[in-house]
Amino acid sequence: MSNITAVQTGSGWDVDGPTTTQVLVNLDTNGRPIGMVTPDGQPVGGGVGPTLGLVGDSITAQWLNSADPSNVYTQGRGYILWALRLSGCFVNVLTAATPSTGMTSKRLANLPTFQAQRDTLLAARVDYAHMMGGVNDIQSDATLAELIEAATELMDSLAPAVKRLYVGTIPPVDSTQGNYSTARQSVLLAYNDWIRRKCAVSGGKFRLVDYYRAVVDPASTTSSMLAAASADGLHPVNYGAYLMGKALAAAWAEDGIPALQLRLASAGDARVDHTGATLFSGSTNILQNGLFNLGSPSSGVAATWTVVDQGTAGGSSVRSVVAAPSGIGSAQKLECTFTATGQQTKLTSASFASRLALPGSLLVTLRIDVAPGPVNLKGVRVRINGFGNVNAVYNWDQLDANDVALTEGFTDNVAFLMNLPAGLTTPSSFVLDVFAESAGAGSATITVSEASVRAIAA
Numbered sequence: 001m002s003n004i005t006a007v008q009t010g011s012g013w014d015v016d017g018p019t020t021t022q023v024l025v026n027l028d029t030n031g032r033p034i035g036m037v038t039p040d041g042q043p044v045g046g047g048v049g050p051t052l053g054l055v056g057d058s059i060t061a062q063w064l065n066s067a068d069p070s071n072v073y074t075q076g077r078g079y080i081l082w083a084l085r086l087s088g089c090f091v092n093v094l095t096a097a098t099p100s101t102g103m104t105s106k107r108l109a110n111l112p113t114f115q116a117q118r119d120t121l122l123a124a125r126v127d128y129a130h131m132m133g134g135v136n137d138i139q140s141d142a143t144l145a146e147l148i149e150a151a152t153e154l155m156d157s158l159a160p161a162v163k164r165l166y167v168g169t170i171p172p173v174d175s176t177q178g179n180y181s182t183a184r185q186s187v188l189l190a191y192n193d194w195i196r197r198k199c200a201v202s203g204g205k206f207r208l209v210d211y212y213r214a215v216v217d218p219a220s221t222t223s224s225m226l227a228a229a230s231a232d233g234l235h236p237v238n239y240g241a242y243l244m245g246k247a248l249a250a251a252w253a254e255d256g257i258p259a260l261q262l263r264l265a266s267a268g269d270a271r272v273d274h275t276g277a278t279l280f281s282g283s284t285n286i287l288q289n290g291l292f293n294l295g296s297p298s299s300g301v302a303a304t305w306t307v308v309d310q311g312t313a314g315g316s317s318v319r320s321v322v323a324a325p326s327g328i329g330s331a332q333k334l335e336c337t338f339t340a341t342g343q344q345t346k347l348t349s350a351s352f353a354s355r356l357a358l359p360g361s362l363l364v365t366l367r368i369d370v371a372p373g374p375v376n377l378k379g380v381r382v383r384i385n386g387f388g389n390v391n392a393v394y395n396w397d398q399l400d401a402n403d404v405a406l407t408e409g410f411t412d413n414v415a416f417l418m419n420l421p422a423g424l425t426t427p428s429s430f431v432l433d434v435f436a437e438s439a440g441a442g443s444a445t446i447t448v449s450e451a452s453v454r455a456i457a458a
Contacts, residue, residue: 050091050092050127050128050163050257051091051092051093051094051124051126051127051128052091052092052093052094052126052127052128052129052130053093053094053095053096053120053121053124053126053128053129053130053162054080054093054094054095054096054097054117054121054129054130055096055097055114055117055118055121055129055130055131055132055133055154055158056097056101056114056117056130056131056132056133057097057098057099057100057101057102057133057135057136058097058098058099058100058235059079059132059133059135059171059234059235059236060079060080060095060097060130060132060133061095061097061098061099062077062078062099062235063077063078063079063080063081063241064078064095077235077236077237077238077240077241078241078245079211079236079240079241079242079244079245079248080093080095080130080245080248081241081245082241082242082244082245082246082249083244083245083246083248083249083252084245084249085245085412085413085414086245086246086249086410086411086412086413087248087249087252087253087257087413088413088415089249089252089257090262090415091127091128091257094120094121094124094126096116096117096118096120096121097117097133098112098117100112100136101113101114101117101133101136102114102133102134102135102136102137102140102142103115103133103134103137103142103147103150103151103154104137104140104142104146104147104149104150105150106142106146114131114133114150114154115153115154118154118157118158121158121161122157122158122161125161126162127162127163128162128163128164128165128166128257129158129161129162129164129165129166130165130166130167130168130209130248131154131155131158131165131166131167131168132167132168132169132170132209132211133170134147134151134170134188134191135170135173135188135234137150138170138184138187138188138191139179139184141184142187143187144187144190144191144194147187147191147194148191148194151191151194151195151198152198155167155198155206159205159206164207164255165205165206165207166207166209166248166251167195167198167199167206167207167208167209168195168208168209168210168211168248169192169195169196169208169209169210169211169212169213170188170191170192170211170212171211171212171214171215171216171225171229171230171234171236171240171244172185172188172212172215172216172220172223172224172225173185173188173224173225173233173234174222174224174225174230174233174234175222175224175233176224176233177232177233177234180233182222185222185223189223192210192212195208196208196210207251207255208251209247209248209251210247211244211247213247214243214244214246214247215229215230215236215240215243215244225240226239226240226243228240228404228405228407229243229404231404237404238378238379238404238405238406239404239405239406239407240404242406242410262363262365262415263326263328263365263366263367263415263450263452264285264290264291264328264329264365264450264452265328266328267291267293267328267329268280269283269285269291269452270283270285270287270288270289270290270291270294271283271284271285271286271355272286272288272355273288273289273294273295274288274289274294274295274303274304275295276288284454284455284456285452285453285454286352286355286356286453286454286455287349287352287432287451287452287453288304288349288350288352289302289303289304289305289349289350290329290349290366290450290451290452290453291324291328291329291330291449291450291451292305292321292324292329292330292331292332292448292449292451293329293330297320297321299319300318300319300320300321301319301321301332302321302330302332304349304350305332305347305348305349305350306347306348307319307332307334307345307346307347307348308345308346308348309343309344309345309346310343310344310345310346311342311343311344311437311438312339312340312341312342312343314338314339314340314343315336315337315338315339315340315343315344315345315438316336316337317334317335317336317337317345318334318335319332319333319334319335320333320335321333322447324449324450325367325369325411325447325449326367326449326450328449328450329449329450330449331369331447331448331449332347332447332448332449333445333446333447334347334436334445334446334447334448335443335445336377336436336438336443336444336445336446337443338375338376338377338438338440338441338442338443338444339441340438340440340441341376341438341439341440342437342438343437343438344435344436344437344438345435345436345446346433346434346435347433347434347435347448348431348432348433348434349431349432349433349451350431351429351430351431352430352431352432352453353386353426353427353428353429353430354426355455356420356426356430356455357455357456358420358424358425358426359420359422359424360420360455360456361417361418361419361420361456362384362417362418362420362453362454362455362456363415363416363417363418363452363453363454363456364382364384364414364415364416364417364418364432364452364453364454365414365415365450365451365452365454366382366414366432366434366448366449366450366451366452367411367412367413367414367448367449367450368380368382368411368412368414368434368446368447368448369409369410369411369412369446369447369449370406370409370410370411370412370444370445370446371409371444371445371446371447372408372409373408373409374405374406374407374408374409374442374443374444374445375405375441375442375443375444376405376438376439376440376441376442376443376444377405377406377436377437377438377439377442377444378404378405378406378437378438378439379406379437380412380434380435380436380437380446381434381435381437382414382432382433382434382435383432383433383435384418384430384431384432384433384453385429385430385431385432385433386424386427386429386430387427387428387429387430404439405438405439405440405442417456432451432453434446434448
């Protein structure tokens, strides 16, 4: 499997280097490719649920790391990823968003613009569209009138072609950011106000998502971001992306974007029991004891599962099997104590390698509940790991100082499809891992439930 790419060059406020790569991939809810697209944007292959198309710059594009086409994973700092996780919506994502782009060709004569991205989405006939950007135009000293002219044309051409067009306000720029000026911030504020008014009087034609309101520091007289929301004063990091994703998830919920029921539905939904003996041969769930309700726990850990505290010395966890929040089966509870940055509590399943259906795909679903009041919890990530053959990760939090801890509890709805590579031979081990990671001394209580890995034949 290979990505279809179009290399573009340029410079701008948010460019990470002299060359940027645009990758158009049809993704599942957590960034795994479920079908490629042709050079003109047409999806190849199908998927579960509707398709959401993205128009934007690096703030939108940074959620997807596509440097390695054999191991595509998503970034914890991406607000699109957080919206998918928090909402439980299972939509395919067609991302045309690219760093160093904007709306006004008059000001960005040497850079690609949103109009090309718009054309990609129209050709792909996406079900929903999302548009947010303009910060590069403002850095190029675009006027408010120029922004409004370009945005109006984009919005009016996208809206009739989709069930709903989501339009985001631009997150604020910190006064300490190198390209900040009060004049540019004034244009940003005025443009955001125009977006709010435009959406309010559209009769439902446009759906506002107020990202500015989600991450601005309400006490800042310069309209800067919350201190924890960004490391560079422009791009959101994990906590800022979480707040923005929460705003988008709320909009989807109000609009009734479907959240498909992909998780387990009964306390006995498994192909094998905790010993590996056949339980229900017709079940596609090949994960042993995914409901943590079979066999007897050992030291508070469900049968066939293991828990390890790793990373910087000093972290620990108290483990117990408790009632599942949904009432289906049981749940594995991990009460984590962190003494430093870089500590992890890792929950690992028994290997399901012998039950793989090759060639084919794996549909991974589970629920993760983070109790209110976590302290220095950087995040929770999930991995399915086939040693020697394939290693797929979603929500890979960046292991650096830019990852800021989450400060509130949440329910994480995990659902992603992994296509097994062509020619894959059965690995010696294939496991499901759940990691709770620290950003400093603190604590967090994590409950994992309704875990399944479904074997889907090619």
